Amino acid sequence: MSGAHDIATPANPHRGEIALLLDGAAHVLRPTFGALVAAEEELGPLFALVERASGGELKLGEMVALFWHCLAHPSDQSREAFADAVTKAGLAACTPALRSLLMQVLKGGG
Numbered sequence: 001m002s003g004a005h006d007i008a009t010p011a012n013p014h015r016g017e018i019a020l021l022l023d024g025a026a027h028v029l030r031p032t033f034g035a036l037v038a039a040e041e042e043l044g045p046l047f048a049l050v051e052r053a054s055g056g057e058l059k060l061g062e063m064v065a066l067f068w069h070c071l072a073h074p075s076d077q078s079r080e081a082f083a084d085a086v087t088k089a090g091l092a093a094c095t096p097a098l099r100s101l102l103m104q105v106l107k108g109g110g
Contacts, residue, residue, distance in 0.1 A: 016104055017072060020097040022085040029097060030072035031104045039069040046105050053102055060087070063098055070101060 011017035011028045018029040040046050042065050049066070052058045064083045071082075086094055 011072075018070075018097050018100045018104075020067060020094065022082075022089050027067075028072040029067060029070040029101055031070050031101055035070045036105065039066050042069070050102050050105060053098070058098075060091075063094065066101060067094075067097070 010026065011019040011030075016031060018031075020027045020029055036046060039049075043049055043062055049058065049062060052062070061083075064079075064086050067086065068079055068082060077085075
């Protein structure tokens, strides 16, 4: 997968980074202020997003958008290809990264 970092380049939790494994490639999610503002511009208030997620009402497209905006190392991969990789990985595989990302939104970190 072009532009993705391999498993040897792990996320650094001390920087607030989160690993997301898709198609055998580790993607690093980094919820910076700029990334979260971009996500909020597309998805609406982040607190409402967290509430939807906690109520089991977060849509797949919302999860993909949040991940997309938080990619620490954007690649030449299209958003559609990234979304397909998330879908292929499945909700169970993406839930730990989503949970960590939402916790950072609530508590801050990094």
